[in-house]
Amino acid sequence: MSLTPPANKIWWNEPVEKAEILWVTLALIWALIMFFMMPVWHVYGKQNVSNEAYRIQPDAYAKKVEAMVAKYTVRQEKGNNQPVVHPPAGSDVYLLARLWEWYPILELENGKSYRLHLSSLDWQHGFSLQPANINLQVHPGIEMVVTVTPNAAGEYGIICNEFCGIGHHTMLGKLYVTK
């Protein structure tokens, strides 16, 4: 019984039931398939988390964002008066997280690739692009660079999905993808 010491003192010599061996083998094969799916997807898949990140001071990051905003602002958003920025396809685009907003509003072109930079000025935030459902963690002091390629035109919401204090649920940004 499982509650008492093994009846057979040298239990490690007991032969194992075939069904158990078969199941262990199947489970091991499945474990290995799942393991190798991850490196394989890095080679053949189109959605991978970038490994590119840099240490950066928050104010230095804010300067980079402002430089982009100064250069490529095309209009003001009606809802919150934020600049809508339309950088050239293929360029570096910067998004900044702070209590409790995403800044600025980016406008990207469908099918084009951009190097998206993400960092926070204060606490941790969660970049949750909806409805594409892309979720990345945003840290203060770390600049993450991820190459994004939009696959559908439209208006996207950027929800903060890392709890960041009492205004957390008001931290909603926007992103446009044009045709």
Added chain:
Amino acid sequence: MADFRTCPVTGLKVHLEGEKLIKWNAVTAIVFLLIGGLFGLLVVLTRWPEVHLLPADLFYMALTAHGALILVVWIVFFEVAVLYFCCTVLLQSRLATPKWGWVGYWLMLIGTLITTVAVLQGNSSVMFTSYVPMQAAPHFYLGLILFAVGALIACFIFMGTLVIAKDEKTYEGSLPLVVFGALVACIIAIYTIASGAIILIPTFLWSVGYISHIDPLMYKVIWWGFGHSSQQINVSAHIAVWYAIAAILFGAKPLSEKVSRMAFLLYIFFLQIASAHHLLVEPGLSSEYKIFNTSYAMYLAVLGSMIHGLTVPGCIEAAQRQKGFNKGLFEWLRKAPWGNPVFSGMFLSLILFGFLGGISGVTMGVEQINIIIHNTIYVPGHFHATVATGTTLAFMALTYFLIPTLFRRSLAFPTMAKWQPYVFGIGMGMAALFMMGAGTLGVSRRHWDIAFTDAALKFNHPQAAWLMMGLAGIFGVMAVIGGAMFCLVAVGSLLWGEKLSMEPAPAPAAGAAKPAVASHGDAGTFTVPGTFTLAMVFLIAFVLYYFVNWKYLASTWGLS
């Protein structure tokens, strides 16, 4: 000289001081399950969009309290009771240093109270994870540290008792499988508590001003060595409880001691390394680290769980077939005591943990698939399927056994007890499922308002997401009712349950230690076709769900 009594049901010698500690820890656990569950109810009623009960500040406070009280306090107090039960009652040994047991108990209790007060004062609504640089009041961390020290003392008492039992020859040969499982839980617990101490002590010093800066990324990496590994304690502990209940009710013997112990051994080696599940979309960590860590080094811990998934129901099937329930694939299961909450709770825990918690956990733990899941409400969906329908339900089932045997009381409200595992299991299982569904559609966890009413900009979640949040609310309330039924039966039994005789009676426990059962469990004896069929159904569901999520992932934006 230690004082013992002889259990009238099993004939086991029970160390009285040890028994008292088991009882106090278990009862305290249930009290905090009740309190934490009430905070859970407030969370459910706020996230149910049509109800939206609490204002934002109280919601975040309730959510912090719910997480800390359930995920740590209820579970760990009960686990201490399970550890003491395994090392004293099952090994028929005296407990090592009962006085230190009380020191541990009071440290845990005082720590809990301090942290709870900190949360309720309102300045520590930082969530259970308390990610820096967000700062809680110093006593929020201090309470957790005291709690951890108390739990660590309990772990060492367990280890010490194993030494005493071996030394005083209270048993012969190897540890019983259930005690071995508890030992695995204890080893993981020590690692876990050490990780917690390494990060929470400096964070406490930071909160009082002695340290100027805690790196947010470093904090997270170490904190999750505590946060995620503490859930691995639960896995080992509740699997030990599954084996125990299978043995108690059916006299079940492991199909193979070797295989089951190997599966536990895989936990020691691999289950506790994993903490990167929460760091898969983090900047600054390499993919190599993430892949190795999140897969428990090639999913070897998942292999361990899949083995238990076969051997636990398998040993029940073998025992039942031995008794003559041999018709077809599933007579052994159909004729199982479904009206006995000890069995129904245990078996529902097994099924729900495997199908909902296990499959979702492995799938969301894939480095790339995590992109479409991280910090959505899918995450709490997953861990309610593991911690609530897995661990909590298994512990509830064990409690129904301990009330008559250890506390010597008959169950109050037996009809309610009979239905309780179904109400709780189905309610929590469905709530978890709908949370996962809403998460797949992009709804965030730890979020007060999916309508974004107070935001300057607008975003509309799809209608289906709203529907699923509503359904999660309804089934969440059902789960709370199930939890309340448990607390009512448990507390009611202790207060008003009929006192059972302490006189030794010759009657053996339900099927316990029937000699006939000892002969299976070896090659060429009983086969377990029913369990094998169930296992194949599980594997197929697993494979399908896994690849469906890759397909979801492939449909989103390109990322590299």
